Amino acid sequence: MTMPLPSLPPATPPVTQPAPAIAMRGLAKRFADKVAVNGISLDVPAGSFYGLVGPNGAGKTTALSMVTGLLRPDAGQVWVHGADVWADPRAAKAMMGVLADGVRLFDRLTGRQLVTYAGLLRGMDRDTVAARAGDLLHVLGLEESAGKLVVDYSAGMAKKIALATALIHAPRVLVLDEPFEAVDPVSAASIRGILADYVAHGGTVVVSSHVMDLVQRMCSHVAVIAGGNLLAAGTVDAVRAGGSLEDRFVELVGGGSATGGLSWLHTS
């Protein structure tokens, strides 16, 4: 059973109680002749651990870019705890921690400098930044590499330092695009621990991922996106409807029937 999609009239600030951490209404983006996001409306309840899943090219990154203020939508609106991202970006951005996918880091800084930079950019005072940067580097296992230039980091380490830059200002909402990509299992486990703790204490997390299993275990809610459309959204239990999330996902998105067709690949 899929939860019915929220069908509030567009352009009205959400009135549901309590106010959702993120509310999207009719969010749409077109690149040249390709519709990347086709009018998505979605509420992310405060205190939820929200998974955003979809095949490659589904529009996950595009949608998240419009939520985080990196990409101006063609139509639609986004609110973060009531602040309109596109009318009052500074208020909305102050509440969000963002891990964008596929962007560079200021990698000629050392790890500690990069995290400090992110804190100071947000207008935090020096002592708080120093203390939190130390904590983050410690928890993420980057203490030894804190003095190395980020350009010399491995992909997984770079992902972790980028996560630290998203956490430093203690945001109310975390938007993480593919946070577990290239991260080793041990680090992934510690990141999951950090995020679970964050949610348990009132924070809201939105993650995009390809890994259904991870989303099913980790998230409280999930939204399935394909071809720029929202196919299903709700609690993980409601969306998977008794089956595994992976099966439900394949069923929703379609495809996946063409297994076992490559007989020439059988070497024996």
Added chain:
Amino acid sequence: MVAHLLRLKAILLRNGFRRSPWQLVGVAAAGLYGLFLVALLFMGLFYLGGTDPGFAAAVLVPAVSAAVLGWALLPVLATGVDLTLDPARFTTFTVRPWELVAGLLLSGFIGVPGLVTLFLFAGQALAWRQVPAAAAVAVPCGVLAAVLCLALARLTTTAASALTASRRFRDAAAVLLIVPLLGLGPVLTVVVAGFEDALGWLPRAAAVLGWTPLGSFAAVPADVAAGSWGTAAVRLALSLAYLAAVVGLWKRTLERALETPREGPRGGRTASGLGAFARFPATPWGAVAARCLAYWRRDPRYAVAILAVPLVPAMMWVVAVQAGSTALMLWTGPIVAVLLAFSISADVSYDSTAFALHATSGIRGVHDRLGRVAACAVFALPAVLAAAVLPPVLLGEARLLPGVAGLSLGALASGFGVASVASARFTYAVPPPGESPFKNPPGAGMRMVVVQLATMWVMGLLLLPPLALLVAHLVTGNAAFGWAGLVAGPALGAVLLVAGVRLGGRWFDARVPELMQATVLNR
């Protein structure tokens, strides 16, 4: 396979156009320029055809040698004219080496420089049209010489790639290589000055170069024209041997590169502490300044701009000595000021997609602008002061000091203002972080040139008042103009700086997502 690689190169080129129409404009402009060059040089070749064959050889052999040398060296300096078909990308495919060699080699002809070289070299036949046999020989020799150019370029870049794989080496080399490049201008003027004697030494140079790999192909038709068929045969055999050696060597280095794919060396320097972050105020603009300063120190793309500071006076001195007037040195201060201020006009483009951190943090545009200016000012201010004060004092023209200093400081401040506006609005494709400062994305040229020229022009226009005062001082000899310049320059500069940072900040605030997407597109 060879056809496959050629098609791949053509497709990559075409798809580049789809990504950005500016790239198409850039390639079209390069193509037009190439056509113009070809037409001009063809006329030259035609003219040579009407002269004495000995003279034609004396011109053609050194000219071809210079072109071949350029092909061998320039790609290394620029870390690869063209890495769209980087051999390292074929590591995982089992392509037979000879096919890869031939494919990569010939793919060099798909592109403006390769085509222009091919046409010009084959066009040498025009210069030998009075001796049909020589003209007939000139065409294949020219084509082979063009192939030699491409092979040499591949050989030198592949051989150097082992060295350039290390980030530290790349950073250092990129900065050091600008010295000879910038020095090229003065050297050329010296060479041109000695051109009158050229007729004396050119034939001798041609005779020597004709036996080296650089010029041997070009010398074959000359032998034929002179009727010495024996020499021609020997020289042709030698040339073919050279070509085979270069291609063979390249194939070996290529094979080695394919068998042991290069891996980025790890490690590198570590630094404890926060560096500049501890010294600047703990505010958003202070953080931006500290970060930019770290980049000025560690990113070769910025280091190139810093290196220009000592080089400008050096070049001015060479020019001044040749012109016989040291007065030119007085302009060192203003020129250094404009160059340094201009260097932050592409700052957002240089950030590349790392700019996402600024975009998601919601930093105010004014703070972003101010931080970038502050970082540059930290070293630009002392450098400009030195460049403005030293020349008048050392030249015993201390009376001009106020006017020159006023103009220089005004140039720096107003330049910063203009740059703050430009980098908030006009992004263009720049070499990505970690790449050579000289490796511009193909076809990026047009938009870059337009933006840079416009920025420079605006900077120049805004400098007219203090400039006029300095000129008035020079013409009338009335020191009051100089002192007026000392006041007017910095005052006007300060106003323009504040206005520029404000306007740039407002544009920045309004266009953060557009700036972000521009960096994504330029990636």
